[in-house]
Amino acid sequence: MPLHLLNQPESLAPSGELETPSGELAKETEQKPAQDLMATALGYHAEPRPGKLEISITKPCATQQQLSLAYSPGVSVPVGAIIADPEAVYRYTAKGNLVAVITDGSAVLGLGNTGPLASKPVMEGKAVLFKSFAGLDAIDIEVEAESPEAFVDTVARISPTFGGINLEDIAAPHCFMIEQALIERLDIPVLHDDQHGTAITIAAALQNALELQGKVLSEIRIVCVGAGAAGIATLRLLVTLGLDQENILLVDRQGVIREESQAPHSYCRPFISSSPRGTLAEAIEGADVFIGVAAPNLLTVEMLKSMASRPIVFALSNPDPEIDPRLAHATRDDLILATGRTDYPNQVNNVLIFPFLFRAALNVRARCINDAMKLAAVRALVELAKEPVPEQVLEAYGEKKLAFGANYILPKPLDPRLREFVTMAITQAAIESGIARI
Ligand SMILES: O=C([O-])CC(=O)C(=O)O
Numbered sequence: 365m366p367l368h369l370l371n372q373p374e375s376l377a378p379s380g381e382l383e384t385p386s387g388e389l390a391k392e393t394e395q396k397p398a399q400d401l402m403a404t405a406l407g408y409h410a411e412p413r414p415g416k417l418e419i420s421i422t423k424p425c426a427t428q429q430q431l432s433l434a435y436s437p438g439v440s441v442p443v444g445a446i447i448a449d450p451e452a453v454y455r456y457t458a459k460g461n462l463v464a465v466i467t468d469g470s471a472v473l474g475l476g477n478t479g480p481l482a483s484k485p486v487m488e489g490k491a492v493l494f495k496s497f498a499g500l501d502a503i504d505i506e507v508e509a510e511s512p513e514a515f516v517d518t519v520a521r522i523s524p525t526f527g528g529i530n531l532e533d534i535a536a537p538h539c540f541m542i543e544q545a546l547i548e549r550l551d552i553p554v555l556h557d558d559q560h561g562t563a564i565t566i567a568a569a570l571q572n573a574l575e576l577q578g579k580v581l582s583e584i585r586i587v588c589v590g591a592g593a594a595g596i597a598t599l600r601l602l603v604t605l606g607l608d609q610e611n612i613l614l615v616d617r618q619g620v621i622r623e624e625s626q627a628p629h630s631y632c633r634p635f636i637s638s639s640p641r642g643t644l645a646e647a648i649e650g651a652d653v654f655i656g657v658a659a660p661n662l663l664t665v666e667m668l669k670s671m672a673s674r675p676i677v678f679a680l681s682n683p684d685p686e687i688d689p690r691l692a693h694a695t696r697d698d699l700i701l702a703t704g705r706t707d708y709p710n711q712v713n714n715v716l717i718f719p720f721l722f723r724a725a726l727n728v729r730a731r732c733i734n735d736a737m738k739l740a741a742v743r744a745l746v747e748l749a750k751e752p753v754p755e756q757v758l759e760a761y762g763e764k765k766l767a768f769g770a771n772y773i774l775p776k777p778l779d780p781r782l783r784e785f786v787t788m789a790i791t792q793a794a795i796e797s798g799i800a801r802i
C-alpha cells in the first residue's frame with residue numbers, strides 16, 4: 365500500500381485512479397518521476413551520512429586550558445551564575461537559540477499516524493528549516509507517549525533545555541489540549557505549527573487570492589475539508605479576520621458537520637452548520653473557496669466545475685493534494701489554486717511562518733506567541749507578496765518572472781527577505797503587545 369494511504373480515513377480515501385485528461389499514457393509517464401523521486405529522496409537522506417543534522421561546537425576545546433573552561437572546573441562558574449539568576453541561562457548556554465521540534469508521530473504530514481520513529485525524517489527536516497531559514501538551532505524529539513497527559517509531562521520535563529517548543533504533527537483533538545496545557549505550564553513560547561503556522565499561511569494566501577478574484581472575506585462561502593489541527597485553527601483565524609461563521613461548511617469523513625453528534629470532537633462546535641447540504645459534493649456547489657487539509661484526491665472534477673465563478677482552491681494535503689494541480693487547471697481557467705508542495709506555484713506551507721514566529725519570539729524572549737504576533741505574521745506575508753521579487757528568488761526557482769498574481773499569491777519559501785521582513789513585523793507586534801521580555 366502506498367505510504368500516503370496509510371491510516372487514511374476510509375470515506376476520504378480516493379475512490380480510484382486519478383482521472384487524468386490524457387488517460388493511461390499519463391499514468392505511465394507519471395510513474396517514472398515518482399520512482400525517480402523515491403530513489404533520489406532515499407539517497408539524499410542516506411548519503412554521505414545518514415540523516416540531515418549534526419551538532420557542531422561553538423567554542424574551542426583543543427588545549428588543557430580550553431578544556432578546563434568548557435568542562436571542569438570552569439563550567440561550574442556559569443552554573444553558579446544561573447543558580448543566582450535563572451535568566452543568566454540565556455547568557456551562558458545555547459538555550460536562547462534552541463528550539464525543540466517535538467511530536468508523538470500521530471498525524472505526520474498527510475500520512476497519518478506513522479508513530480514517532482517513522483516521523484523522524486520529517487522532524488529532522490523541520491529542524492533543518494529552522495536553521496537554514498531563521499538561524500535557530502533545533503533538535504527533533506520523537507516521543508513514545510501512551511496518553512496526551514504523558515506527552516505533556518514529557519515535554520514539560522525537558523523544557524528547561526529549550527528556548528521554545530515547536531509541537532509538530534500531533535493529531536486532533538489531542539493537539540488542542542496539549543498545546544493549551546503546555547502554554548499554561550511553561551514560560552517559553554509553545555506553538556503547534558500545524559495549527560498556527562498553517563492557519564497564518566492560509567489566511568495570508570486567501571486574502572491575496574480574494575483580492576485577485578475581486579471577492580471579500582466577509583461575503584464568501586467557504587468549504588473546509590478536514591476538521592483536524594489545520595482545519596480548525598484556520599477557520600478560527602479566518603473568523604477573527606472577518607469570515608462569517610454562517611458561511612462555513614466544515615466537512616470531515618462523514619460529510620458536512622451538522623450536528624453535535626456528528627462532530628469528531630468538541631473543537632468543531634463553533635463550525636457546526638444548520639445547512640441542508642450533507643455531502644462534500646452538495647457543500648461545494650456554488651462555494652467560493654475550498655480549503656483541503658485532509659487527504660489526496662477528494663475534490664473531483666465535477667465538484668470543481670460546480671464551484672462559483674473565480675473560485676479559490678487550496679489543496680493542501682501533503683504530499684499529495686486533494687486534487688491534482690494539472691487536472692484542476694485543465695478543468696477551470698478562472699481558478700486560483702494553491703498546494704502545499706514546492707514543485708507547483710502558490711506553495712501554502714507553514715515553512716513560511718514557523719521559523720520566523722520562533723525567531724521573533726526568541727529575539728525578544730517572549731513568554732508566548734500571542735494573537736497580535738500571529739496577525740502581524742498574516743499581514744507581513746500579505747504585503748511581501750506584493751513587493752517586486754528579487755533576482756535571487758527567480759534563480760532559485762528557475763523562473764524568468766514572478767509578480768503578484770494568480771500564480772504568485774505568497775512569497776516563495778526560499779525568499780531571503782522573509783527572514784527580516786516577517787520576523788521584524790512579528791517582533792514589533794510582540795513589543796507593542798507587551799510580551800517582550802528584552
Ligand atoms: O511539513 C510540511 O510540509 C507541512 C506540515 O507541517 C505538515 O504537512 O504537517
Ligand SMILES: [Mg+2]
Nearest residue numbers: 473532533558
Ligand atoms: Mg506538520
